[in-house]
Each structure stands twice: as structure tokens, then as C-alpha cells.
Amino acid sequence: MSTIDRIVTAPGTVEQRAVGETAEGYVEALIEQGVRYLFLNPGTDTFPIQEALSKLAAQGRPVPRTVLCLFEVVALAAAHGYYAATGEPQAVLVHVDVGTQNLGGMLHNAQRGRAAVFIAAGLAPYTSDPRLRGSRDTYIHWLQDQPDQRGIVRNYVKWDYELRRPDQVGEVVARAFQIAASDPPGPVYLTLPREVLMDTLGEVTLYRPERVPPTKLGAGDPTLLREVARRLVAAERPVVLTGTTGRTDAGYRGLVRLAELLALPVVEWRDRANFPSAHPLHQGDDPAPWLASADLVLILDHDVPYLPAQAGPSREAIVVQIDLDPVKERIPLWTFPLNLAIRADTAQALDYLADQARELLTEAHRRRIAVRREDLAAKHAQQRAAWQAEARASSALRPISPVWLATCLGQLARETPGCVFVDEAVTSDGAIWRNVEVSEPGTWFKSGGSALGWGLGAAVGIKLARPDRQVVALVGDGSFVFGEPLAALWASQTQHAPILVVIFNNGCYNATRSPLVAAYPKGHSVTANDFVGIDLLPAPRYDLLAPVVGAYGERVEDPSEVLPALRRGLERVQGGQSVVLDVQLAHP
Ligand SMILES: Cc1ncc(C[n+]2csc(CCOP(=O)(O)OP(=O)(O)O)c2C)c(N)n1
Ligand SMILES: [Mg+2]
Numbered sequence: 001m002s003t004i005d006r007i008v009t010a011p012g013t014v015e016q017r018a019v020g021e022t023a024e025g026y027v028e029a030l031i032e033q034g035v036r037y038l039f040l041n042p043g044t045d046t047f048p049i050q051e052a053l054s055k056l057a058a059q060g061r062p063v064p065r066t067v068l069c070l071f072e073v074v075a076l077a078a079a080h081g082y083y084a085a086t087g088e089p090q091a092v093l094v095h096v097d098v099g100t101q102n103l104g105g106m107l108h109n110a111q112r113g114r115a116a117v118f119i120a121a122g123l124a125p126y127t128s129d130p131r132l133r134g135s136r137d138t139y140i141h142w143l144q145d146q147p148d149q150r151g152i153v154r155n156y157v158k159w160d161y162e163l164r165r166p167d168q169v170g171e172v173v174a175r176a177f178q179i180a181a182s183d184p185p186g187p188v189y190l191t192l193p194r195e196v197l198m199d200t201l202g203e204v205t206l207y208r209p210e211r212v213p214p215t216k217l218g219a220g221d222p223t224l225l226r227e228v229a230r231r232l233v234a235a236e237r238p239v240v241l242t243g244t245t246g247r248t249d250a251g252y253r254g255l256v257r258l259a260e261l262l263a264l265p266v267v268e269w270r271d272r273a274n275f276p277s278a279h280p281l282h283q284g285d286d287p288a289p290w291l292a293s294a295d296l297v298l299i300l301d302h303d304v305p306y307l308p309a310q311a312g313p314s315r316e317a318i319v320v321q322i323d324l325d326p327v328k329e330r331i332p333l334w335t336f337p338l339n340l341a342i343r344a345d346t347a348q349a350l351d352y353l354a355d356q357a358r359e360l361l362t363e364a365h366r367r368r369i370a371v372r373r374e375d376l377a378a379k380h381a382q383q384r385a386a387w388q389a390e391a392r393a394s395s396a397l398r399p400i401s402p403v404w405l406a407t408c409l410g411q412l413a414r415e416t417p418g419c420v421f422v423d424e425a426v427t428s429d430g431a432i433w434r435n436v437e438v439s440e441p442g443t444w445f446k447s448g449g450s451a452l453g454w455g456l457g458a459a460v461g462i463k464l465a466r467p468d469r470q471v472v473a474l475v476g477d478g479s480f481v482f483g484e485p486l487a488a489l490w491a492s493q494t495q496h497a498p499i500l501v502v503i504f505n506n507g508c509y510n511a512t513r514s515p516l517v518a519a520y521p522k523g524h525s526v527t528a529n530d531f532v533g534i535d536l537l538p539a540p541r542y543d544l545l546a547p548v549v550g551a552y553g554e555r556v557e558d559p560s561e562v563l564p565a566l567r568r569g570l571e572r573v574q575g576g577q578s579v580v581l582d583v584q585l586a587h588p
Contacts, residue, residue, distance in 0.1 A: 014208040020055075022166040023048035023197040025204030027056055029173035030064055032206040033118075035091045037082065037464060038064040039075040041102075043095025044138060045122025048197040064091070067464070067495055069457070070487035072102035077447075077457025077483070078464070078491065080106065080115040081422065084272075084445050085465040087248070089116035089181050096122045096144045100152050100189075105451020107187065111156040111330070112303065113448025114244075116185035118176045123149060123162065123191040134198035153189045158182075160189040166201040174207035181214035183345070184324035217324060219352045220344025228298070228320050228340060229356035232262055233365055235296035235318075240266045241287050243302035244448065245346050246274035252441035254350030255300065261354050261361075263373035265290065269302065270423070270433050273444040277437045280377035285433050287311065296320070300346050303328065303448075305336060313337070322349050387434045399586040400559045402428040402504055406435035408563040409474070409502065413437065416470050416570060420462060421445070424455030424483075425474040427510040427588075432474060442466075453482030456501065460488060463497035470500065470570060477505040477536055485542070485580070490549040492578045500573045502566070503542055506585045508535045513588060535587075542582040551578035 015032075019025045026049055030038070042050060057063045069075035072094050079090035094100055100121045110117050124144040127135040136142065146152075150160040159179040163172055172190065180188045219225065232238060240259060246252040255275050259266050265283045266275045267290060275282055283290070288311035291297065297313045299305045299321040306312060313319050318339050321327075326341035328334035342349065361369075394401040406428065413419050413436050422445050425432055438444050445462060447454040459473035475483065480503050492499050513534045517526055525531045546553030552572050556565045562583065569579040 014211060015206045016203045017206060019201055019204050021048060021052070021197065022163075022169050022199050022201045023052040024056060025166065025169040025201045026173065026192070026197065027052045027063060028061075028204050029170045029206060030091055031062060032170070033173060033177045033209055034088065035064045037067055037079075037090065039067045039069055039079045039090065039092045039461075041069050041072045041075055041094050041099055043099060043122055044140065045096055045124060045192070045194045045197075046093055048134075048194065049093065049192075067491060069491050071484040072099050073104055073106050073453050073484050074457035074460070074487045074491055076103045076106035076110060076117065076119070077454045078461030079117045080110050080113060080447070080454070081445065081458030081461030082465045083115045083117060084113070084247070084458070085420075085442065085462045089118060089177050089185075090461075092117055092119045094119065094121045096124055097146045097149045097152060098144065100149065103153075104453075105449070106454060106457070107153055107156045108451045109447040109449035109454050110187040111449065114185045114324070115187060115448075116177075116180040117187045118173075118180050118190070119153070119157070119187055120190045120192055121149070123193040125194045127195055132195060134193075134195035149191055150189060153187075156187060157189045158186045162191045163193065163196050166196055166199045167205070169201070170205040170207055174209070174212040177209065178212045178214050183215060183217045217343060217345045219348035220322065220342045222352070224340055224342050225349060225352050226356055228342070229353050229360060231296055231318050231320075232264070232298065232353065233357050233360045236368070237294050238262070238264050238296040238298065239287070239290040239294045240264050240298045240300060241269070241302055241305045242266060242274045242300045243269045243305070244271045244274070245300045245350075246272040246441045246444075247301070248347050249441045250347035251301075251350070254347045254354070258350050258354045258357070262357060263369045263376060264298070265376050265379075268433075269304075270429075270438070270444055271446045271448060273438040273441050276439045277433075278439065280373075280380045282380060283376065284383055285430065298322070299338075300350075303331070308336070322346050391435055396559055397586070398559060399584055400557070400562060402431040402506070402585055403435065404559055405502070405504060405562055405583050405585065406431040408566055409472070410435040410437060411563055412472075412566045412570065415567075418469050419443065420466060420469045420471045422455050422459040422462060422471065422473040424452065424476065424479045425504045426452070426476040426479060427506075427514065428474070428476065428504040452476075452479045453484065455479055456483035456485060456488035456499075457491070459499040459501070460492045460495065460497050463492065463499050464495060467497070470573060472500045472502060472570075474502050474504065476510070477503055477507065477539065477542070478509045480542060481540075485545055486549060489546060489551045489578050489580070493550045496576065498573045498576050498578045500566075500569050501578070501580045502569075503580065503582045504585055505539065505542070505582055507537050507539050507587045509533075510588045543580055546578070546580040551580060553580045553582065556581055556583045
């Protein structure tokens with residue numbers, strides 16, 4: 001039996017489709033896996049796929065829409081954003097080792113942000129015999145031949161492979177998607193040698209995604225969850241710390257249900273919209289005041305639930321983490337003490353917990369919970385009153401305060417139901433979280449990692465995924481530049497995916513300034529007010545960059561102009577044009 005015969009008769013093989021070269025089979029395999037967009041930056045070894053896209057489109061095949069990104073950072077950030085907004089694995093294609101390297105920190109973000117993204121890269125041809133189709137024919141083919149191209153990404157991906165034979169293509173692509181989407185999701189990487197892409201295939205074997213399913217976690221160990229339910233019901237001072245529970249609608253609703261049933265205070269690291277921020281049980285973003293006195297700490301989907309240098313649970317507290325990976329196997333040192341580490345899809349675990357807890361509740365429990373509910377509502381109201389007072393006090397400050405910009409954004413959000421925010425505003429995060437409310441899952445996105453430059457590309461990807469929504473990217477001035485604004489804005493304009501970009505422009509890398517000041521309060525930098533490598537001064541005219549690609553730019557310096565400028569900006573975005581608002585903030 002030939003290899004192809006074996007594949008044809010294997011379970012899960014569903015369809016043979018006539019194609020010319022392997023590259024066409026590759027595109028067919030992407031379509032079979034449900035790929036609607038291909039985030040691309042090409043090279044001399046990806047053109048067989050580009051040719052296949054052109055040819056198949058002409059034949060009336062439903063090819064993925066190509067999103068040409070002029071820098072690879074934008075391609076991967078956009079694919080990550082699209083995945084985060086939909087849960088649908090995305091495809092990226094880049095040029096050999098160099099394009100792979102340009103993915104840069106976005107690979108770290110895809111890993112930490114658990115983005116199921118299938119990244120493929122061309123591979124310099126192996127052969128130099130000109131009689132062989134696809135063999136080396138240009139200067140760079142020798143330079144791009146690296147000892148281990150896949151080694152560049154191996155630290156960050158769940159799986160890497162090289163397409164070795166034409167007849168493998170359907171299987172390999174299906175396998176890539178299966179691994180990327182399996183819990184916990186993450187990026188995968190495939191190299192595509194040019195000889196293989198240009199080899200005649202004749203017939204591609206396509207694997208239907210249902211027959212190559214990703215493995216998904218369920219509710220978690222029922223014995224452990226029953227124990228957690230029992231402890232939650234009995235707890236007097238419980239607290240919930242959440243990071244990405246709202247990555248699914250079910251997670252968001254599950255958390256609301258459990259928190260309401262037991263009157264649990266929720267402290268949120270707003271990586272996603274996890275819990276309605278105006279809900280009386282929402283207690284802001286700082287776990288420190290809760291940890292010392294809590295008798296039960298329920299951590300949900302958190303990579304860094306608190307900073308041990310600042311606060312931690314008491315020795316008596318029961319600490320539970322529920323997550324797709326509750327002990328963080330890919331973080332070499334992760335030593336937050338836990339009593340129970342429950343591997344689960346949190347949404348399902350929360351439902352199970354709520355069902356169990358409800359059965360355990362006695363009248364005495366209900367009375368105690370009612371008292372706690374009142375107490376937490378009062379705390380919530382007190383906290384919000386303080387935030388609102390701070391916002392009012394900031395309204396006329398010149399230069400503009402980040403709190404005031406955030407307050408105006410909060411107003412814009414209220415006027416724009418369903419508005420989606422992408423948050424890469426670094427040291428302005430606290431002001432933003434306190435002044436921009438969320439009331440719906442899927443309306444807040446952070447990268448999940450620490451590599452800056454994600455926000456702009458991610459916003460474009462999210463707009464492609466949710467064309468009916470207004471997408472607002474909140475970025476620091478440093479982060480704006482890291483995000484390759486020319487490439488990102490160009491993609492947003494050419495893809496008709498307009499976004500509103502708001503720059504929290506404090507003229508510096510504040511996040512690298514504050515730890516220096518904290519560590520050397522009387523150091524030379526502070527006493528001489530001479531900081532090395534911190535200031536972005538003279539500040540570039542970011543607003544003037546926008547028109548270069550047909551977007552609109554505006555600089556805002558007057559606090560009374562912030563809200564009108566935001567409204568004008570959003571109006572333009574609704575009209576189809578991307579906008580950059582460069583808001584000049586006080587220099588820290
Ligand atoms: C790709 C990358 N390079 C460098 C850093 C280190 N870094 C962390 S925060 C920061 C400054 C960010 O500046 P900005 O976006 O203006 O926000 P701000 O700190 O001023 O609020 C830098 C350079 C990083 N996180 N990622
Ligand atoms: Mg800054």
C-alpha cells in the first residue's frame with residue numbers, strides 16, 4: 001500500500017481535492033481549517049502560496065482574505081487580536097528566518113496571552129541544482145539557510161515542524177491547528193521549504209477539523225471543586241482575584257453568578273473584561289487590602305495574582321487557583337503558595353461551583369452573606385466616590401492628567417455602547433481601569449504578555465473580527481512607536497478596519513522611570529533630575545504620521561478639548577477612517 005493510499009483510508013481522512021502544486025494544497029488545507037484571513041509579510045520563499053491564492057481565487061475557490069502587514073509585528077499582533085476576539089485560531093505567514101525574527105516580542109505575547117495562532121514561514125531551498133523546481137536561484141538563499149530556523153521560536157511555541165513532503169500538507173496543517181487550539185491554547189510554527197511548496201501534488205488530502213479536534217478541558221476535578229464550594233460557603237472573608245476569566249462570555253457570566261450567590265468581592269486585573277466594573281461586588285484592581293485578612297483566596301486565570309513583595313495571603317488562608325494551567329508549567333519559577341490547583345475551563349468550573357454552593361447554603365450562611373453583600377456594596381460605593389472626586393479634581397489640570405483623559409474615555413464609552421478597548425497604556429492603566437467601565441464580556445483586551453507594540457496591530461485584528469464594533473486602542477507614547485504605527489495604520493486603512501488610537505503621551509518611558517526612582521530615591525538621576533534613556537523628547541509629531549497613510553491625526557493639549565476630540569475622532573472612525581489622537585499629558 002502506498003503512503004497516499006494509507007492516508008486515504010485512514011480514519012479522519014475526509015476529502016481528496018485536485019490541486020496543482022503543494023502550495024495550492026496548503027491554501028486548501030487552510031480553508032478546510034476555517035481560515036478566513038491570512039496575516040502576511042512575504043518573501044522569496046512564500047510566493048508559491050501567493051501564486052496559489054491568486055490562482056484559486058480566479059477559479060472561484062473561497063480563499064482566505066490576505067492582510068498584508070508591512071511589519072511582522074503587526075501581522076502577529078493582529079492575528080492574536082482576532083483570535084482573542086473570536087476564539088478562532090488564526091494564520092500568519094512570514095519570510096524565512098528574518099521574517100520570523102521580526103515577529104519579535106509578539107511571539108512572547110502570543111505565548112503568554114495563549115493565542116492559538118498558526119505561524120508558517122518560508123524555508124530557504126535545500127537544493128542548488130537548477131534542474132530542480134524551487135531550488136536556490138538567488139543570492140540570499142545561501143544566507144537564509146540557518147542551522148535551526150525553528151530554534152528561533154521553540155521557546156515560545158507549543159509545536160514546531162517542517163513540511164517534508166507534498167502529500168503531508170493536509171495532515172500537517174490540521175495537526176498545527178489541533179495543537180494550537182488545544183487547552184491551554186498557544187502559537188505553533190511550521191516551516192515551508194520552497195521545493196516542497198513548488199512540487200506537484202495532484203491531489204490534496206484534507207482533514208475535516210471535527211476529525212482532528214483540539215482537546216478541551218472541562219469543569220475540573222469534581223471532588224476538589226466540591227471541597228472549594230464547601231470552603232467558599234463557610235468562608236467569612238473570601239476574595240476572588242481574576243485575570244482572564246472573561247476570555248469567554250461563559251466565564252464572565254459564571255463569575256457574576258458565583259459572586260452574586262455568595263457575595264464574593266472581585267478584584268480584577270483587567271486583562272479582559274471579567275466582571276462588570278459598576279457591580280457593587282467589584283472592588284477595583286488592588287488585591288493588597290484584601291489579602292492579609294482573607295480566609296479564602298480564589299484565584300481565577302491569573303499569571304501573577306499579587307506581588308509577593310507588596311502583599312500576600314495569610315498563612316491560615318486557603319488559596320485556590322483555577323485555570324487552564326494552574327501551576328504555570330511554562331513559567332520556570334512560579335511559587336505562589338496554593339492549597340488547591342485545579343486544572344479546568346474556569347467557566348465550567350464556576351458553574352459547577354455555583355451549583356454545589358447553592359445546595360450547601362443554610363439559613364445561617366444566607367444571613368451572613370446578606371450582611372457581607374451590604375458591606376461590600378458600601379465599600380464599592382466609597383471607592384467609586386473617591387475615584388470620582390479624583391476625576392473631578394483632574395478636569396482642569398494643565399498639562400492634561402491621565403486621570404482626566406481616562407475620565408473622558410469613560411464618558412465616550414458610556415455614549416458608545418459595545419465599544420471595544422485595546423489596552424497598552426502601561427502606567428496609565430490604573431487611571432483607565434478606574435474611570436472606564438466595562439459591562440460586557442469581549443470588550444477589553446490586553447496582550448497577556450509584556451512585549452510592547454501589540455496594541456495597534458491587535459486593534460486592527462479585533463476590528464476585522466468585530467466590524468460592527470468601535471475599536472479604541474489606548475497606548476503609551478512608547479508603545480505607539482513599538483507598534484509600528486505606519487504599518488498598523490496602513491493595514492487598518494487598506495483593510496477598511498478603522499480604529500481610534502489614543503496616545504497617552506507623557507513624553508517618556510514612565511514604566512522604566514518609576515522603578516529607577518523607587519530603587520534610587522536619592523540617586524543621581526533623581527537629585528540631578530537627569531534621567532538616562534527615559535525621555536522621548538523632543539516628542540515626535542505622532543499626529544502628523546497619520547495622514548501619511550490616509551488616516552487622520554490630531555494633537556490635544558487643552559483638557560476641555562479632550563472629550564470633543566474623542567467624539568470627533570470616533571465620528572471619523574465610524575465614517576471609515578482611522579484616527580490618531582495624540583494627547584499631551586503631564587510629564588511625570
Ligand atoms: C518590546 C519591549 N521593549 C521594551 C520594553 C521595556 N519597557 C517596559 S515599559 C516601557 C516604557 C513604555 O512607555 P510608554 O508606552 O510610553 O508607557 P508609560 O510607561 O510612559 O506609561 C518599556 C520601554 C518592553 N516591555 N517591551
Ligand atoms: Mg509614555
